[in-house]
Amino acid sequence: MLTVRGLILKEKNIGEISKSVSVITAERGVIDIFIRGGQKSVKNAASTQLFTYSKLCIDEKRTASGQTEYYLNSSELLSSFPNIRLDIKKTALAAYFSELILYTRTEEAGYHDVMRLILNSLYFLDNDKMKMDLLKCVFEFRLPCEIGLRPDLVGCAVCYKYKDDKMHFDFRDNKLYCDECYMTDENSIQAVMDKTLLYTVRFIALSEFEKLFYFRLSERYLRKLTEFTESFIAFNFKSRFRTLEYYKSI
Ligand SMILES: [Zn+2]
Known part of the structure; x- marks a missing residue:
């Protein structure tokens, strides 16, 4: 038996009565846990629903092909972020965060910082402690930084x-250039950065978690930052995220 602390990123019904959940854990990265009778049973319902943070006791089983499967034994709710579920826009943003993590998923140890990032982001979202569009920028840029894509x-x-x-900032090679050294050509895909935007981008990439969510930005710079972080995701992840389109449509 293994005990992990995990945040539920996705729920999927299996057959008529069971379900599986995709969970990010600090100990094992992102794993899928099978919950027998999970659609009907009330026993683990509150602690295994979307965007809850729970203590999960799980059984590990090795399949014939050497894969590890996880089965839920018992669970205990630690935090439910109740306001996220009550607000359609907050739910949409949390779903986008989940989709980004699931896109980058790996089953490995050392996920502590991604775990901290998502738990902090949901806490700030749940309690209206940061403007949603700014929180989105912070997550969009800090997540790739935490998984090895932090640009110099x-x-x-x-x-x-x-x-x-x-x-x-050139998105093709993820490098920063000064105005004198930058050679543009017709294929250049770049963000032009003044001092404020560059300071903000550096801050999101490098500041400690204790400080990361404590800053503000004018509407004008929020628009510039959004353009930068969305482009960074688009060029590095090379995927369309339906949850982002949905969030922007609300
Ligand atoms: Zn230079």
Whole structure:
């Protein structure tokens, strides 16, 4: 028997009465847990519904092909983020966060920071502690940073200049350039960054979790930041996220 703390990212019905849940855990990364009778039973209902954070006791079984399967034995609710479920826009944003994590899923240890990121994001979403569109930007850029895609933002990739009135982030090679060193061509796909935007992007990539959610941005810069973080996701993940389209349609 194994005990993990996990956040439910997705529920799927299996047959008439059972279900499986995709869960992010610090200990095992993202895993699927099968819950016998999970559609009907009230025993684990509250602690295995979408966007709940729970203590899960699970049995591990090895299949003939060497895969590990997980079966729920018992569970205990730790946090339910109740306000997210009551608000359609919050639900849509949480679903987008889940879809991004599931897209990048790996079953491995060392998921502590992604776990912290999603739990913090849901806490801030649940309690209206950050503007939703800004929270979305923070998550969109910090998630890839936590899974090995953090770009080098220290300075210009050619001359190492730390800042300039105008810098360029090129999405094709994920590098930062100063205005003098940047060579544009007709295929360039770039974000032009002034000092404020660059400062904000660096802050999201590098600041400690304790500080990450404590900043504000004007509407004008929020639009620029959104363009940057959505482009970063689009170029690095190369996938369309239906939950993002839905969130933006509300
Ligand atoms: Zn340069």
